[in-house]
Amino acid sequence: MRATSFAVLSAAALVSAVPCTPPTATVVVETAHGGAFNDRTNKTIAVPIGHVYVNEDALAAVSTLYLLGPNAAICTPYQAKNGTGSGGLPFYAGHPSLLSTNSVVVGSIVCATTN
Numbered sequence: 440m441r442a443t444s445f446a447v448l449s450a451a452a453l454v455s456a457v458p459c460t461p462p463t464a465t466v467v468v469e470t471a472h473g474g475a476f477n478d479r480t481n482k483t484i485a486v487p488i489g490h491v492y493v494n495e496d497a498l499a500a501v502s503t504l505y506l507l508g509p510n511a512a513i514c515t516p517y518q519a520k521n522g523t524g525s526g527g528l529p530f531y532a533g534h535p536s537l538l539s540t541n542s543v544v545v546g547s548i549v550c551a552t553t554n
């Protein structure tokens with residue numbers, strides 16, 4: 440009986456977890472592929488707020504980081520994957536962070552809410 444009620448409880452927890460997923464920040468990673476100014480591509484990623492976010496793929500070549508939202512969030516790029524080592528200026532909605540006119544590796548991003 441214990442096992443059954445546990446299973447029912449976890450199913451309920453799973454269902455209710457959907458609307459309660461942690462808030463994420465929508466970040467655009469712009470990559471410059473060489474010298475030409477127009478040789479750039481964008482990749483949009485969802486960064487959980489309040490965690491050290493690592494994404495070796497998306498952050499392997501970063502020129503500029505944009506925060507599309509939410510407005511009450513600020514994100515900081517770091518060199519190391521554990522959220523240490525300054526990787527650039529913090530960025531927030533309307534204030535992108537230019538890391539390099541070429542592209543650099545970003546180890547991690549940490550986003551926080553500002554209110």
Ligand SMILES: *[C@@H]1O[C@H](CO)[C@@H](O)[C@H](O)[C@H]1NC(C)=O
Pocket residue numbers: 467469479480481505
């Ligand atoms: C990438 O997205 C940002 C923010 O939306 C925009 O300002 C920029 O022009 C875009 N770059 C490319 C290459 O699409």
Ligand SMILES: *[C@@H]1O[C@H](CO)[C@@H](O)[C@H](O)[C@H]1NC(C)=O
Pocket residue numbers: 519520521523
């Ligand atoms: C974070 O990672 C860097 C590079 O790997 C390392 O030098 C540093 O000691 C680490 N810091 C912590 C707090 O783990």
